[in-house]
Amino acid sequence: MAEDLYKILGVEKGASAEELRTAYRGLAKKHHPDLNPGNKAAEERFKKVASAYELLSDAETRKQYDAGEIDESGAMKGPPPGYRAYAEAPHGARYAHAGEDFSGFEDIFSNLFGERARGGPAPGRDAHYALQAGFLEAVNGATKRLTLPDGQTLDVKIPAGTVTGDVLRLRGKGVGGGDGLIEIAVAEHAFFTREGQNIGLVLPISVREAVLGAKISVPTPRGAVVMNVKAGADTGVKMRLKGKGVPAHGGVAAGDLIVTLAVHVGPADAALEGFLKENQAVADFDPRAGMVP
Amino acid sequence: MMTLEGLLGQVEGVAAEDVRRWIAARYVRPGGAPEAWVFGEMDVARVRLIVELRDVMEISEPALPTVLSLLDQVYDLRRRMRRLNEGFARLPAEMRAELARFMME
Numbered sequence: 001m002a003e004d005l006y007k008i009l010g011v012e013k014g015a016s017a018e019e020l021r022t023a024y025r026g027l028a029k030k031h032h033p034d035l036n037p038g039n040k041a042a043e044e045r046f047k048k049v050a051s052a053y054e055l056l057s058d059a060e061t062r063k064q065y066d067a068g069e070i071d072e073s074g075a076m077k078g079p080p081p082g083y084r085a086y087a088e089a090p091h092g093a094r095y096a097h098a099g100e101d102f103s104g105f106e107d108i109f110s111n112l113f114g115e116r117a118r119g120g121p122a123p124g125r126d127a128h129y130a131l132q133a134g135f136l137e138a139v140n141g142a143t144k145r146l147t148l149p150d151g152q153t154l155d156v157k158i159p160a161g162t163v164t165g166d167v168l169r170l171r172g173k174g175v176g177g178g179d180g181l182i183e184i185a186v187a188e189h190a191f192f193t194r195e196g197q198n199i200g201l202v203l204p205i206s207v208r209e210a211v212l213g214a215k216i217s218v219p220t221p222r223g224a225v226v227m228n229v230k231a232g233a234d235t236g237v238k239m240r241l242k243g244k245g246v247p248a249h250g251g252v253a254a255g256d257l258i259v260t261l262a263v264h265v266g267p268a269d270a271a272l273e274g275f276l277k278e279n280q281a282v283a284d285f286d287p288r289a290g291m292v293p
Numbered sequence: 294m295m296t297l298e299g300l301l302g303q304v305e306g307v308a309a310e311d312v313r314r315w316i317a318a319r320y321v322r323p324g325g326a327p328e329a330w331v332f333g334e335m336d337v338a339r340v341r342l343i344v345e346l347r348d349v350m351e352i353s354e355p356a357l358p359t360v361l362s363l364l365d366q367v368y369d370l371r372r373r374m375r376r377l378n379e380g381f382a383r384l385p386a387e388m389r390a391e392l393a394r395f396m397m398e
Contacts, residue, residue, distance in 0.1 A: 028349045034342055034364055035350075037371055083342040086335035087368040088375075094335065095322070096369045 005052040005065065005072055013066070017057065024053040033082050043082075127174040129182045131156060135189035138162040139199065139221045139246050146182065156182055160249040163194070192221065197255025199245040204264045205229060207272075220244040220257050227259070237261045300332045304341050306348055315343060320361055 006013050009023045027049045029035070036042035052072075056062045064070045086092050131146055141160035147153050154173060164186045173180030186194075193200040199221055209216060213231030217224045220241065227239065238260050245255025276282055301309060315321045316330065321339055325331035332340075343361070346352045352360050381389060 025349055025351060028345070029351075032345065032350065037367055083335075083338040084368075086338050087364075088371060090372065092335070092368060092372060095339065095365050096372070 003048070003072065005056055008048050008052040009056070017059075020053065020056055024049065024057070033084050034087075037084060037088070124176045125174060125178040127178060127180050129180060130185060131158075131182050132185050132187060133158050133162060134187050135192060135194075136221055138184070138186040139192075139194070141247075141249070154180070158184065161197070161246045161252065162186065191219070194246075195258070197246045197252060199255065199257050201257060201259050202262050203259045204262050205233065207263060207265055210234060210261070210263045218257075218259060221246075229261070233261055233263075235261060235263045295332050295337070297328075297330055297332070300337055300340060303337055304344060307340060307344050311344075312340060315340070318358065320357065 006015065009015075009020060009027065011019055011023045015023070028046065031042045031046040031049060033039075033043040033046055055065060055070075055072075061070065087095065127148075129146060129148070131144060133142065133144065137144065137158055139160065141162075142158050144156050144158060145153050146156050154170070156168060156170070158168070162184050164184065166184045168182040168184065170180040170182065172178075191201060201219070203216075203218060205214070205216065208214070209229055210233045211231065213233065214229050215226050216229055218227045218241065221244070225241065225244065227241065229239075238258060241257040241259060243254045244257035246252075248254040295303070297309060297312060300312065301307065312321065316323065320343060321336055323330040323332045323336045343357065346357060346360060347354065381392060384392070
């Protein structure tokens with residue numbers, strides 16, 4: 001036997017829209033499933049209340065209901081899936097208030113988590129550390145010294161080609177025989193960028209070098225090399241230095257250094273200004289020709 | 294997984310500005326980058342919950358963080374209690390019986 005929708009909301013049949021809303025809000029505050037986790041009865045009650053309100057708050061469907069043209073089942077659609085279903089699932093910890101681990105429980109289960117309560121992780125557990133590596137250290141590989149919370153130092157070998165988020169596992173370097181897990185964060189570089197195995201470099205060249213061509217010195221992750229810039233080179237021209245990117249490691253071939261030229265005009269020069277004013281071919285060049293939106 | 298537009302299409306009674314403000318206040322924590330957010334189902338349900346807290350339960354915006362924080366703590370505890378319950382289930386029968394006696398005292 002279906003319940004009368006007005007009864008569900010606890011109002012008279014002739015209740016105004018405002019009375020309906022007030023009644024709905026009052027019941028929602030009491031029965032909302034997120035305010036009553038684990039209370040099935042409240043959840044069922046809330047579903048009924050929400051459905052009843054949905055039907056009666058619409059003047060059209062309310063009129064049909066009052067006239068007996070539709071019944072309660074017309075209101076049984078119910079609210080969309082609630083937050084609770086997600087919050088109660090294991091991955092609901094995403095919005096956990098107290099953060100990860102058992103930090104919120106230590107005070108209650110002091111004897112169960114005694115080791116942790118005394119300041120260290122429980123025996124035989126992995127210990128997590130973070131280590132910042134310089135850009136070139138991560139590209140070329142390096143050994144870094146990590147100081148553990150207990151004052152012990154650890155030499156960590158960072159392999160060539162390491163990227164931010166890589167985790168190094170050091171067997172037995174955790175607590176009580178557990179492993180030490182070291183998450184690497186790679187710093188940015190002043191002019192190198194990482195593109196997989198390749199390294200990107202925007203290389204400034206002068207107007208003279210661009211126009212006339214030049215042999216110029218190019219920094220690479222492992223020292224400088226000399227590179228030939230052809231006459232008539234321009235901003236945006238890319239040149240590839242084979243094997244000068246991330247070195248070969250673990251079966252991955254060495255990457256390249258991708259050099260992108262950028263012409264820099266340099267300080268003001270009266271003679272250059274004079275030449276540019278005089279020379280018609282230079283004045284006629286329009287680098288934006290063809291740039292039609 | 295959906296964008297901000299997708300989310301606005303799924304949740305009634307919420308404006309883009311509301312969602313932006315709630316993300317800035319970290320009530321909602323979608324993936325992706327700012328303005329290129331990626332909302333999972335849980336994020337959508339959480340936005341819907343915040344809208345209900347505000348519009349149906351008449352919890353004012355300044356009071357939202359208090360209510361959300363308490364809710365998150367309750368859910369956190371319930372998840373941990375469930376985990377603990379699973380842990381107890383692995384204990385030998387006599388230990389479980391001892392524990393049950395203690396809990397009934």
